[in-house]
Amino acid sequence: MRTIKELHILFREAVSDTFFIWRKEAGRVVRDQGVLIFFILVPVLYPLLYAFIYTGETVREVPAVVVDGANTAFSRDFVRRVDASPDVKVVARTGNMEEAKELMRRTKAYGIIRIPDDFSRKVNRMQQAYVGLYCDMSGLLYYKALLTACTDVSLDMNTELQIKRMGNTTVRQDEVSTAPLLYESVALFNPTNGFACFLIPAVLMLVIQQTLLLGIGLINGSARERATLHTQLVQGTGRGTVRLVLGKALCYLMLYALVSVWVLIAVPQLFHLAQIPQASDLLAFMVPYLLACIFFAMTCSILVYQRETCMLIFVFTSLPLLFISGISWPGVAVPDFWKYVSWLAPSTFGINGFVRINTMGALLEDVTFEYVGLWIQAGIYFLTACAAYYYMIGESRKIASKRAQTELAQALPSESDLSKKAESLN
Template sequence: MSGVVGVYRHELKRIFELKAIFSTLFVAALIYAVYYPQPYRNEALRDVPVAIIDLDGTTSSRELARRIDASSDVAVAMVLPDLATAEREVFKRTLSGAVVIPLNFERDLLHGRSSPISLYADSSYFLIYSRVAGAVTGVTRAYGAEVETARLIGLGINPVVAASAVGPMPLVSIPLFNPQSGYATYILPGAFAIIMQQTLLIAVCLLATISGKPGGADPDVSSASAVSSVLGKLAAYLTVAMVIVPFYFILLPYFYNIPRLGSIVVILVAAIPFVLSVSALGLVLGSLFRSPLAVQLTAAALGMPLFFLSGFSWPIEAVPPVLRALSQLIPGSIAIAAMTQVVEMGASIADIRNQFLGLWVLALGYTMLAILLEWRRRRKSISAV
């Protein structure tokens, strides 16, 4: 037990004394906290510029154009005479789409005939395309329903019956846990988990490489066993993480107005296996490197693969089975779902038991592997002497 305590104190001291480690764990956290969320502060994409090509020029067509412009998602930036002109503006990235209101639009509506509206939108940026398509579709359907209801009432049909005939199954959409349907609310909790994994992993690997240098070992802890060494280091990393975890998952969501229904105790408990699994993985990977430069180069190379395998940018259910299985070896892939549910949805440990147990399995597995590698390294050192 004394060996574990000695290693714990020594490792904790190194974390605060080594500038590279302190900067990675604490300074980087502050930089990410200020810099990363800024592009998403507006939550939702608003006022995407589109053009209106009104070939009818009637009261009804102008009313439709006005309603499209009044939508919060798109804004009518130009009224153009033809589609060719609109295409040139889209190619120049001045516009993201064009809505064509056909000739005889109003006459067809008054006669009860369909009058299709054409939308030409740039789908090379899918988020913009979905906003434009959703806004125009919603406005045209609502306006069409009003026109059809008014036509039926004009034929002498009861207003209630006319409204029911036009929309027999009205949809009421209630966005749970994300009232604004905002992009920041969706992306930031998962991003904070990925950032914490990346910074903690780099810090642990750097500590492993620095301790492996000649003269880097402390005589007071050199006699500790492999088990005591690994457990003492994990305890030190867990202590530091218990300061970082509230910053990422309690303070930042509050500061950026992200829905936060989770209990502080549950958040901290859920984070324990996440921190231990990442730290133990860092000890395993750190045993493979010989210098801090190798850690930095490898971290830069693995950053994007780990990001894509986390199921953060693309649903993990849609990932090929082999890569999906590989992603389960990455703590962040499991922690994203767990921490998001706990922080935003107020889930309990029982609600995330599969992810919680999965993180503990990774923590135990990587810890045992780290102990084995540490024991092997010491055997080699003794043999070399």
């Protein structure tokens, strides 16, 4: 049994060794331009790029072309009201669909409003009339604006027709007859009903995980290429795999604590995105998320044998992870198999918990499932990271030993060279 004094000395050595590795890893990060790009440049610029792209959460004056087959006062009134809405701008009126399609092919318009020949006749006969709407579905915001404008105008004109056909009635009777049930649509936690408030928070959390995967993969890929991972142990000794993992993780954690402030707080404020978090709850939630992402990235780095391999392995996973997280694609529509697969990545728990805390004002107890899940992931991935580094360190020693033997063999003269030299001397 060790005495308390011996345990105290061992603890001090462990702390000293961990901070020694932390200093070495910080220097390694600063000297590697590729790692700096993933750890600094990408987290700084990528959120700005995404937020800037989606900053126009709603579009106005979407160009549309009208094919008015009826060409009556009633159909022209319909077109005039659509054009007067803030969402749509009628840029042309054509006589047939082919001309309208040509305008869409040339991107002069993003939608076609087609009014059939019998439009006014059916309305006058108290029959149901139809208006066709054709949209360029490559831009969902354009489709949304066109559909909303046409639907609102149709509802307003329907109300006026009802009132007109009821005859002599009071204003109150008209209101009750045309709208017996009043409703009000409120977009909870997304006041602009746009894509930025909905999508950007999830992307920001995913950026943290993916840049850690790429940066740590780049560092380990370089070390495995050169077979120098074993030299990163404490002062070149053969001990300290756990201390190596903790020292490296401490370096990444301190760096990404600053990165997270920029990504998750500064960027949403710059673009006026919805933010109603409790600072203490958000901080408490981010600690296990960063630890889980760091140890997850350190574990996955066992797949990286060369410096460039991390780009091939990890970059393509961004979109699948975003979809199966249950944010950009409805969580209830994700099959159970992929839902369980998504639990392997910290981003799933991180995205769902962060969105609820940051955008919906949830407290830490409201995201207990995600919070506990992140701590479990942090613990499991810490153990797997230690196992991965133990394997990679042993592999690095073997490769370095073989290289040293090969270089020694090349440096020493062969037996045939020695015999020839002896013969020449004789």
